[in-house]
Amino acid sequence: MTATTATLFSPELAARLDKLVTLYPVRRSALVPMLLYAQDELGYLTDAAISEIAQRIGITELDVRNVLSYYSMLRTAPVGKYHVQVCTNISCMLRGGQELFEHCKNKLGVGHKQTTPDGVFSLEEVECIGACCWAPAVQVNYDFHDNLTPEAMDAVLDQYRKQAGK
Amino acid sequence: MPTLVSHPEEVKLVSSRFGKGATDIDRYIELDGYQAARMAVEKGADWIIAEMKASSLRGRGGAGFPTGMKWSFVPKQSERPKYVLVNGDESEPGTCKDHLIFLHDPHTVIEGTIIAGLAIGAKTGFIYLRGEYRYLLTIMEKAIADAYAKGFLGKGIFGSQLDFDIISHTGAGAYEVGEESALMESLEGKRGIPRIKPPFPAVVGLYGGPTVINNAETIATVPHVLRMGGEAYAKIGSERNGGTRLFGVSGHVERPGVYELPMGYNLKKLIYEVAGGIRGGRQLKAVVPGGSSTPVLLPSEIDLGLDFDQVGKAGSMLGSGGVVVLDETVCMVEFALRTIKFYQHESCGWCIPCREGTDWLKKTLTRFHAGGGEARDIDNIRYLAENMLGKTFCPLGDAAAMPTIGFVKKFRQEFEDHLNGKPCPYAKKQALEPVLA
Ligand SMILES: Cc1cc2nc3c(=O)[nH]c(=O)nc-3n(C[C@H](O)[C@H](O)[C@H](O)COP(=O)(O)O)c2cc1C
Ligand code: SF4
Ligand code: FES
Numbered sequence: 001m002t003a004t005t006a007t008l009f010s011p012e013l014a015a016r017l018d019k020l021v022t023l024y025p026v027r028r029s030a031l032v033p034m035l036l037y038a039q040d041e042l043g044y045l046t047d048a049a050i051s052e053i054a055q056r057i058g059i060t061e062l063d064v065r066n067v068l069s070y071y072s073m074l075r076t077a078p079v080g081k082y083h084v085q086v087c088t089n090i091s092c093m094l095r096g097g098q099e100l101f102e103h104c105k106n107k108l109g110v111g112h113k114q115t116t117p118d119g120v121f122s123l124e125e126v127e128c129i130g131a132c133c134w135a136p137a138v139q140v141n142y143d144f145h146d147n148l149t150p151e152a153m154d155a156v157l158d159q160y161r162k163q164a165g166k
Numbered sequence: 167m168p169t170l171v172s173h174p175e176e177v178k179l180v181s182s183r184f185g186k187g188a189t190d191i192d193r194y195i196e197l198d199g200y201q202a203a204r205m206a207v208e209k210g211a212d213w214i215i216a217e218m219k220a221s222s223l224r225g226r227g228g229a230g231f232p233t234g235m236k237w238s239f240v241p242k243q244s245e246r247p248k249y250v251l252v253n254g255d256e257s258e259p260g261t262c263k264d265h266l267i268f269l270h271d272p273h274t275v276i277e278g279t280i281i282a283g284l285a286i287g288a289k290t291g292f293i294y295l296r297g298e299y300r301y302l303l304t305i306m307e308k309a310i311a312d313a314y315a316k317g318f319l320g321k322g323i324f325g326s327q328l329d330f331d332i333i334s335h336t337g338a339g340a341y342e343v344g345e346e347s348a349l350m351e352s353l354e355g356k357r358g359i360p361r362i363k364p365p366f367p368a369v370v371g372l373y374g375g376p377t378v379i380n381n382a383e384t385i386a387t388v389p390h391v392l393r394m395g396g397e398a399y400a401k402i403g404s405e406r407n408g409g410t411r412l413f414g415v416s417g418h419v420e421r422p423g424v425y426e427l428p429m430g431y432n433l434k435k436l437i438y439e440v441a442g443g444i445r446g447g448r449q450l451k452a453v454v455p456g457g458s459s460t461p462v463l464l465p466s467e468i469d470l471g472l473d474f475d476q477v478g479k480a481g482s483m484l485g486s487g488g489v490v491v492l493d494e495t496v497c498m499v500e501f502a503l504r505t506i507k508f509y510q511h512e513s514c515g516w517c518i519p520c521r522e523g524t525d526w527l528k529k530t531l532t533r534f535h536a537g538g539g540e541a542r543d544i545d546n547i548r549y550l551a552e553n554m555l556g557k558t559f560c561p562l563g564d565a566a567a568m569p570t571i572g573f574v575k576k577f578r579q580e581f582e583d584h585l586n587g588k589p590c591p592y593a594k595k596q597a598l599e600p601v602l603a
Contacts, residue, residue: 023333025247025290025373028355036297036338057355070357070514073297073339089259090458091416091490093504127341127508128259128458129298132416132488133423134168142300146168 008048013041017056027057035068044078072126080115080122082160084108085139088125091132096149100136101125103150107157120164121157168266171423173440177402177410179390180383181426184270189305191312194273200318202389206281207324214285218388220396222408226263227253227344227381228457228485230407230474233388234396237378239368240286246375250282250291251353254382255337255344257296259458259508260488263412263424264382268295268302271386272309276332278385280323281392283330286378290331293382294353297338306334341512345560346379348514359514360560383412404430407473411487415441418448418493430471437468437491449494452577456485458505459565461572462498482572497592498580502573503531509566520563523554527570537587544581548574 007014016037020030034056038049045068054061068074086092086101105111108121115122131137134146138153145156170185178184188194206214218234225231240248252275256264267275279291293310295303310332313319321329335353342348343358350372352358371377387409391399400408407429413436414424420442427436433455437443444450450465455472460483463470470480477484492501510524527550534543551570554563574581583591 026354029335029353031355032297032338032352033336036336067355067357068338071297071338071340088504089508090454090501090504091260091488093501094417094490094492094496127511128257128261130256130262130265130296131168132260132262132490133414134262135416135422139298142298144168144301 008052009038009041013037017053021056028059031057031059031064031067032071035064035071035074039074044075046076050076078115078119079124081120081164082140083122083124084157085124085126085129087127087129087131087135087137087139089128089132091128092136095135097136100138100148100150100153103153104157107154120161168262168269169423170266171421171425173425175431175435175440176426177428178426179402179410180267180271180274180386180412181424182390183274184266186270188271188273189269189309191273191309191316194271198393199273199389200277200324202392203277203280203318204324205392206284207326207328211285211287214281214392217392217396218285221391221399222403222406223384223387223391223399224407224474225381226383226387226411226487228258228459228483230484233380233384236368236380237282237285239366240376240378241369242287244287244376246373247290248286248288248376249372249378250279250286250288251346251349251372251377251379252279252291252293252382252385253344253346253349253379254293254295254299254302255341255349256299256382257341257344257512258486258488259505260416260454260490261414261457261486262416263414263487265299265302266412266424267382267386268299268306272302272306273313274386274389275306275382276309276313276319278388279332280318280330281388282378282380282385284328286376288378289329290333292353292372293332293334294349295334295336297336300336303334303336310334341508342514342560342562345562348560349379350377357514359516362559402428404428404471404473404476406475411472413472414488415491416488417491418445418496419443419491420445427472429473430476433463433468433470433472433489436472436489441491444491444493450491451494451496452492452498454488454490454492454569456483457488458490458508459483459569460485461568462576464576483568495592497535497590498573498577499531499535499584500590500592502570503528503535505569505573506531506566509562513562513566514560517558517563519554519557520566523550523563524566526550527566534581534584535590537584537589539581539584541582541585544574544578547581 021027054064088097137146223233343352347361348358367377453463474484506527510528515521551567554567
């Protein structure tokens with residue numbers, strides 16, 4: 001795909017993707033980053049996005065889907081505006097991560113991989129996110145929040161709720 | 167922001183620039199940055215490898231393979247381009263040290279990558295970060311751009327005739343791609359299914375070219391080794407275990423955090439002195455010494471030097487240096503369940519012992535912990551795990567089996583306490599504790 005072809009991405013992202021495929025010895029190496037950046041912009045990987053990325057790389061859509069289904073961060077359905085990912089793996093578990101996940105469930109009224117009816121929050125129990133020494137840790141979209149208590153978690157969620165209103 | 171900790175017993179090399187603004191390239195240079203890369207450009211590959219061998223630096227990714235030796239395995243002549251691949255997938259539960267390196271000292275990773283490239287004759291390096299580390303990728307990308315602007319990367323680095331490029335790369339969530347051959351698959355835009363070895367990456371790696379794969383901490387250590395000299399570096403550590411290591415202490419200690427200590431540092435001292443002891447003056451129950459895949463140690467087993475050989479001799483592994491500390495409130499069955507749940511989730515599914523073994527272990531432990539356990543389950547759990555050992559394409563199968571065997575072997579009584587439909591006898595004590603005392 002050339003820069004002049006129609007794209008469903010913003011001009012900035014399209015430019016970034018144009019460059020990405022040229023960086024590596026083979027175009028296909030750009031696949032996983034492309035999928036992630038596309039998802040960041042669109043919220044999830046739509047059929048159209050998958051099709052465009054397949055064309056940009058020069059592989060089949062099936063091939064793209066085969067790869068994206070392997071990676072836990074890639075998704076083909078929308079999540080909330082703020083995707084709350086609570087780590088319950090061992091270091092976090094020892095510091096109350098599982099209780100924190102239960103707390104978020106109650107507070108948001110949704111379960112694992114579910115989204116609130118207003119679309120503001122979604123919740124996911126995740127594996128270790130590399131913040132074990134500052135446990136329990138949560139990632140909201142890409143932002144880390146650590147050393148959490150249920151009260152601190154409430155404050156974090158309230159902050160995002162306020163932002164969502166703007 | 168992750169909290170930085172400090173202790174007088176620390177020997178700060180890799181962490182020496184943490185909290186000092188070294189993401190800024192000029193500040194990094196002020197703090198002796200890029201000196202080692204300049205020296206490496208001047209003195210060449212043979213000198214670098216000799217210093218690395220003298221340092222007895224061993225890989226910080228988990229297996230502890232001697233870095234100098236790994237680099238020397240790369241053939242001098244190669245038809246295909248050679249590559250350096252930095253492993254920043256950091257997904258072993260209990261491990262968060264590379265996180266701090268990328269956050270505070272991205273230029274050391276660049277510098278180490280350049281040096282590794284010079285040592286093996288590569289012209290391109292890749293720095294692979296796990297997808298969750300997006301804010302760290304942004305830091306890394308800026309650092310790389312700044313290094314290009316100074317002429318430290320690109321054509322004719324440091325005014326020499328040598329070219330070197332670095333490309334940073336993001337994953338998208340997968341523990342298994344931390345395994346080196348799966349990492350290469352992932353970087354080639356595929357599912358993270360491992361490759362069968364041999365051939366080893368040093369001979370046939372990324373895009374079919376000879377490739378050196380090193381953990382981010384290993385790479386970040388390299389400039390320090392060259393600046394102080396391999397021999398001096400080796401002296402800091404213990405025998406055959408050169409230098410320092412970033413130990414991440416997490417769980418039930420008063421002062422969790424990442425501490426840089428000489429290799430061979432006593433584990434008991436690390437827990438009771440450096441990390442402030444067990445929270446609230448409680449009793450220690452168990453220690454997982456090197457990330458979730460390493461077999462558990464009992465309190466009676468922790469008077470032990472933290473290096474690859476001594477921890478190995480004690481029946482466990484130094485692994486990724488993630489020390490997870492468990493106090494008396496923990497139910498070991500529940501802990502074993504949470505550990506196996508992780509490996510079941512991360513198994514790529516290629517080989518049957520790993521895919522089915524982790525799944526059956528998770529199912530059995532779930533039922534067992536919920537009160538549906540039978541006496542024969544206990545041996546069955548161990549039997550299932552033992553039958554995964556050494557029967558899989560990549561070490562993830564072992565990583566799941568080894569801790570499981572350890573839990574059953576060392577905490578059998580706790581498994582027996584769960585029998586006969588009794589509710590978990592340990593759980594209540596743990597619930598609803600204030601999270602951070
Ligand atoms: C399942 C699995 C996951 C791994 N994850 C990582 C990882 O996240 N980071 C890492 O550096 N090494 C990881 N390793 C080890 C790598 O395969 C490889 O040995 C290491 O990156 C080599 O670097 P080193 O010699 O500097 O330690 C993993 C290994 C296995 C089997
Ligand atoms: S051991 Fe597990 S993760 Fe490794 S190749 Fe086999 S199924 Fe995949
Ligand atoms: S165990 Fe939760 S961040 Fe590592």
